[in-house]
Amino acid sequence: xxxxxxxxxxxxxxxxxxxxxxxxxxxxxxxxxxxxxxxxxxxxxxxxxxxxxxxxxxxxxxxxxxxxxxxxxxxxxxxxxxxxxxxxxxxxxxxxxxxxxxxxxxxxxxxxxxxxxxxxxxxxxxxxxxxxxxxxxxxxxxxxxxxxxxxxxxxxxxxxxxxxxxxxxxxxxxxxxxxxxxxxxxxxxxxxxxxxxxxxxxxxxxxxxxxxxxxxxxxxxxxxxxxxxxxxxxxxxxxxxxxxxxxxxxxxxxxxxxxxxxxxxxxxxxxxxxxxxxxxxxxxxxxxxxxxxxxxxxxxxxxxxxxxxxxxxxxxxxxxxxxxxxxxxxxxxxxxxxxxxxxxxxxxxxxxxxxx
Amino acid sequence: xxxxxxxxxxxxxxxxxxxxxxxxxxxxxxxxxxxxxxxxxxxxxxxxxxxxxxxxxxxxxxxxxxxxxxxxxxxxxxxxxxxxxxxxxxxxxxxxxxxxxxxxxxxxxxxxxxxxxxxxxxxxxxxxxxxxxxxxxxxxxxxxxxxxxxxxxxxxxxxxxxxxxxxxxxxxxxxxxxxxxx
Numbered sequence: 001x002x003x004x005x006x007x008x009x010x011x012x013x014x015x016x017x018x019x020x021x022x023x024x025x026x027x028x029x030x031x032x033x034x035x036x037x038x039x040x041x042x043x044x045x046x047x048x049x050x051x052x053x054x055x056x057x058x059x060x061x062x063x064x065x066x067x068x069x070x071x072x073x074x075x076x077x078x079x080x081x082x083x084x085x086x087x088x089x090x091x092x093x094x095x096x097x098x099x100x101x102x103x104x105x106x107x108x109x110x111x112x113x114x115x116x117x118x119x120x121x122x123x124x125x126x127x128x129x130x131x132x133x134x135x136x137x138x139x140x141x142x143x144x145x146x147x148x149x150x151x152x153x154x155x156x157x158x159x160x161x162x163x164x165x166x167x168x169x170x171x172x173x174x175x176x177x178x179x180x181x182x183x184x185x186x187x188x189x190x191x192x193x194x195x196x197x198x199x200x201x202x203x204x205x206x207x208x209x210x211x212x213x214x215x216x217x218x219x220x221x222x223x224x225x226x227x228x229x230x231x232x233x234x235x236x237x238x239x240x241x242x243x244x245x246x247x248x249x250x251x252x253x254x255x256x257x258x259x260x261x262x263x264x265x266x267x268x269x270x271x272x273x274x275x276x277x278x279x280x281x282x283x284x285x286x287x288x289x290x291x292x293x294x295x296x297x298x299x300x301x302x303x304x305x306x307x308x309x310x311x312x313x314x315x316x317x318x319x320x321x322x323x324x325x326x327x328x329x330x331x332x333x334x335x336x337x338x339x340x341x342x343x344x345x346x347x348x349x350x351x352x353x354x355x356x
Numbered sequence: 357x358x359x360x361x362x363x364x365x366x367x368x369x370x371x372x373x374x375x376x377x378x379x380x381x382x383x384x385x386x387x388x389x390x391x392x393x394x395x396x397x398x399x400x401x402x403x404x405x406x407x408x409x410x411x412x413x414x415x416x417x418x419x420x421x422x423x424x425x426x427x428x429x430x431x432x433x434x435x436x437x438x439x440x441x442x443x444x445x446x447x448x449x450x451x452x453x454x455x456x457x458x459x460x461x462x463x464x465x466x467x468x469x470x471x472x473x474x475x476x477x478x479x480x481x482x483x484x485x486x487x488x489x490x491x492x493x494x495x496x497x498x499x500x501x502x503x504x505x506x507x508x509x510x511x512x513x514x515x516x517x518x519x520x521x522x523x524x525x526x527x528x529x530x531x532x533x534x535x536x537x538x
Contacts, residue, residue, distance in 0.1 A: 006383050173418075173419070262417040268416065339421045340421075341421055
């Protein structure tokens, strides 16, 4: 029997964390994702014994994640843009120390304290490494409340598979909106001591040592080489994307998250007018589906990239397309959401109108 | 079937919960639903709105600019969203507080004296359910059975004793709608 519920995106993140058997959540409230902490503090401990703690700040929360992740337990934090900025130092440490954890950024309009409305202004920060040094997060971009559930489970699997922090990059609208979700059954909280984790030293092995400080440059370069090799493998193995009406399309809209759905509607409107439009949606924005998009670019006349920012993913789209066809951009900023009609209008203006 | 709706009014009029009842009832009827609230500063005392979509097929954009049905519970919302009704669509408004009624000729317009009826039922909070009833009379997209199931899901347990009152209000709204529509 399917378990269907009407849930907010933020509640879905929290419910999925509990059902995954997540061991601990450390966070600090910030609109528009405070429901995650609220929901967890009401539900989690009594249901699975999961620890839920409101830290004194985002800086504290991410360092609690660092410490707890070092024990090999399943840990998670969520925040929104300014809060995620505060966490960047810790995220860089965690990436260097190769610890698994799940982070979610329910992005709001920036820069600065900005607005509380939805935005995609943190794409660069999430995908290109917001903290210092050469590191990568695995970044998942859900576009439905159902994916807010499914991607939490996926994120934990990927985090442990690759010993890497995984970020769910979503936005305020997906956090606040409600949709029908199908929930997976409760998984037990299990714990097997992982060979690298700091769980107390038995006589049978050397002590495990987790650090991101290495005084020797050549040792640090070795660690960098190892990380880069890992990121390359992740690019080869974990790329996910979705094509919508791309088979016969002459033009492609590229977008991630909520905006991809706005583009789907725009594609429907375009087809009513006889313009063959499809939508290409990366589900992972790191690793970015470069090869798949390049293949598609060989079959169409032009791409319009649509984002809720000043043009961030469009750089990855252009790298993938590599000059084969024109790539135009349309963006709204500061918390404004583009409408399907507006996207269609832009597409006509940039491509179809130019032809006539 | 796809019904795209916006419900707008003052915070506290039950705009968001009306949308939630509609969407949860849709889930009970095995439909696809999406509910998108305005959650910005307007939520902190001012106008609030939510977009609700109920469909037999997967929903693409949860954010729209044109709607099959606009439900406006105050003058600012009516002024703002009258133009957002698709041609041939439906505009329902709460009539007791409206000074400037809508003027479009290409849509169905249904004024409902919901606040007055709610005070007749001795509970002004039930106003939104009267309006919901009026909507369901004109657009019977969800069965009454499933509406009641949806209500049960949306209302916290401590308010479940109010379900019969909500049902009465929905039926009252249906009655009013058939009177006005005739």
